[in-house]
């Protein structure tokens with residue numbers, strides 16, 4: 001696998017306005033650095049500990065996104081590393097992010113994670129509950145909603161993800177129509193190696209790609 005070549009190929013293919021996020025779980029800092037040097041601007045980490053290691057090695061040469069489920073006891077560390085947290089799915093976690101950001105004088109941009117596959121074991125808020133959650137979070141200081149993120153179904157035919165992506169976009173539109181203070185529906189983070197083309201057709205402007213860049217790990 002040639003990381004640089006893979007990234008150039010993907011970047012060439014992405015339409016204007018769609019950003020590539022490199023999903024780097026399991027990658028060593030030199031691999032992440034190669035990705036950044038090849039033109040990746042957004043780096044997505046699933047685990048706070050891995051993110052800390054990578055961040056110490058690489059620093060502010062990328063925008064660091066938290067794309068994994070965040071536990072409350074990891075929030076303090078997470079807010080000191082990440083530039084964006086894509087996985088907010090409860091008011092409890094939002095309050096903890098707000099509290100820890102207030103302590104260090106930071107305002108954290110976040111995405112609400114939508115459980116668009118509607119599978120009970122997955123993280124994310126159900127689409128029908130997302131507007132109410134957005135409204136609650138909008139009232140907090142030190143945290144600012146700027147988009148939505150969804151996984152959709154991870155296996156199976158990528159076409160199966162299309163209705164999930166479409167529904168997530170609709171949720172974004174309905175939150176936008178609420179005109180909440182300090183809520184800006186700028187980003188839709190949807191689609192992975194197998195499904196990013198479909199996600200883009202359904203309105204994604206951030207695609208999170210791992211195995212297509214770094215090789216199969218799953």
Ligand SMILES: *Cc1c(COP(=O)(O)O)cnc(C)c1O
Nearest residue numbers: 023067192193208209210211212
């Ligand atoms: C691993 C991961 C991806 C990338 O998946 P690939 O199929 O390897 O492209 C995207 N988003 C999240 C949240 C992930 O954990």
